[in-house]
Amino acid sequence: MENAQIKRQAEAHRDELISIRRDIHRHPELAFNETRTAGIIADRMEKLGLEVQTGIAQTGVVATLRGSKPGKTVLYRADIDALPILEAVDAEYKSRTDGIMHACGHDAHVAIGLTVAEILAGQKNNFAGNVKFLFQPAEEIVGGARPMIEQGVMKGVDVTFGLHMGNDEPVGSIALHAGPAMANVDSIKLTVRGKGGHGSQPEKSIDSVMAACEIVNTLQTIVSREIAPKDTAVLSFGTIQGGFASNVIAPEVVLEGTVRSFLPEVREKMIRRIEEISAGLGKALRCEVKFEVVYSCPAVVNSDKWTDFIRQSAGQILGEDKVINADPIMGSDDMSLFLKEVPGCYFFVGSGKLDGTSFLHHHPGFDIEEESLVVGTEVMTKAVLDYLAQHQN
Ligand SMILES: [Zn+2]
Numbered sequence: 225m226e227n228a229q230i231k232r233q234a235e236a237h238r239d240e241l242i243s244i245r246r247d248i249h250r251h252p253e254l255a256f257n258e259t260r261t262a263g264i265i266a267d268r269m270e271k272l273g274l275e276v277q278t279g280i281a282q283t284g285v286v287a288t289l290r291g292s293k294p295g296k297t298v299l300y301r302a303d304i305d306a307l308p309i310l311e312a313v314d315a316e317y318k319s320r321t322d323g324i325m326h327a328c329g330h331d332a333h334v335a336i337g338l339t340v341a342e343i344l345a346g347q348k349n350n351f352a353g354n355v356k357f358l359f360q361p362a363e364e365i366v367g368g369a370r371p372m373i374e375q376g377v378m379k380g381v382d383v384t385f386g387l388h389m390g391n392d393e394p395v396g397s398i399a400l401h402a403g404p405a406m407a408n409v410d411s412i413k414l415t416v417r418g419k420g421g422h423g424s425q426p427e428k429s430i431d432s433v434m435a436a437c438e439i440v441n442t443l444q445t446i447v448s449r450e451i452a453p454k455d456t457a458v459l460s461f462g463t464i465q466g467g468f469a470s471n472v473i474a475p476e477v478v479l480e481g482t483v484r485s486f487l488p489e490v491r492e493k494m495i496r497r498i499e500e501i502s503a504g505l506g507k508a509l510r511c512e513v514k515f516e517v518v519y520s521c522p523a524v525v526n527s528d529k530w531t532d533f534i535r536q537s538a539g540q541i542l543g544e545d546k547v548i549n550a551d552p553i554m555g556s557d558d559m560s561l562f563l564k565e566v567p568g569c570y571f572f573v574g575s576g577k578l579d580g581t582s583f584l585h586h587h588p589g590f591d592i593e594e595e596s597l598v599v600g601t602e603v604m605t606k607a608v609l610d611y612l613a614q615h616q617n
């Protein structure tokens with residue numbers, strides 16, 4: 225398809241894109257509970273004549289579109305889950321389920337995936353090769369990608385593409401970064417155990433609160449004193465819990481935090497030094513410290529080759545000035561696991577207001593500029609067709 229035709233097709237689907245997105249938005253579902261969403265995806269894909277597999281990693285769906293001749297296989301991955309957030313957007317399409325909300329734009333990812341499939345299904349006599357549409361559950365808890373991969377979804381895939389809404393960027397643009405584009409994340413937990421007692425008799429107790437304070441403070445020296453300034457890392461403790469009453473020395477404090485970085489060696493060093501320093505300080509202050517990594521997600525790494533490829537495809541359809549070379553961000557996404565299996569590119573589709581006043585992802589006021597649905601559809605359709613045209617067997 226010529227660029228103008230891709231644009232016309234995407235624009236012709238504007239109303240349908242909006243209606244799918246709003247329907248999914250009204251009915252958000254949490255990680256691994258996306259049964260309604262998965263049902264809609266599977267139904268539509270079957271009607272389009274794709275080969276559909278359901279129930280992968282519980283609520284994941286994979287639909288394969290085969291062109292007129294055999295050839296390479298391009299994967300388009302979309303995540304489908306919502307968040308446990310009470311929506312504050314006062315719109316007709318507001319969540320019908322209090323406390324659950326599409327606050328990250330995954331409703332848009334579903335709408336774009338279904339629409340790209342519809343456009344390409346109408347073109348299947350005009351291309352060789354296959355397009356695999358992968359709808360992943362449970363991205364927000366970093367739980368869906370791994371079991372899908374374990375069930376073999378990446379077999380036969382030659383390149384991995386995906387897009388994410390980005391309210392940081394203005395609608396009409398896309399943003400991408402070659403190399404590590406999103407962070408390594410480790411969610412950590414430290415349990416500091418002392419010995420409880422009366423607040424008036426510290427000599428008969430072991431104060432876990434004081435040890436925990438020392439640990440929180442000193443761990444910040446890893447980033448400031450042990451990581452090279454040119455590298456990046458962050459450690460934030462989000463919760464600190466312990467104690468019973470103002471006059472009781474707390475026997476135990478639990479700290480929970482997040483560790484983020486871009487390079488594997490920085491990640492490894494952060495984790496190792498957090499464990500060593502907290503154990504050492506605990507020992508000095510007579511506490512026992514238990515360290516756990518609760519979950520990990522590696523960095524999203526875009527290959528140079530495929531980032532260039534998306535840059536070119538998107539530039540041809542949107543105009544080069546609409547393709548933004550973005551800085552990496554400290555957010556995470558388990559799209560990284562698919563990209564580790566088969567390289568490719570994960571990019572952002574600008575969905576923010578032009579004046580930059582949109583609420584950011586995971587905010588109760590989060591909403592997208594819906595024209596981004598058309599932009600995402602255009603760019604993904606173009607990228608898939610370009611890939612298949614340039615990589616015939
Ligand atoms: Zn999110």
Ligand SMILES: [Zn+2]
Pocket residue numbers: 328329330363388
């Ligand atoms: Zn997201």
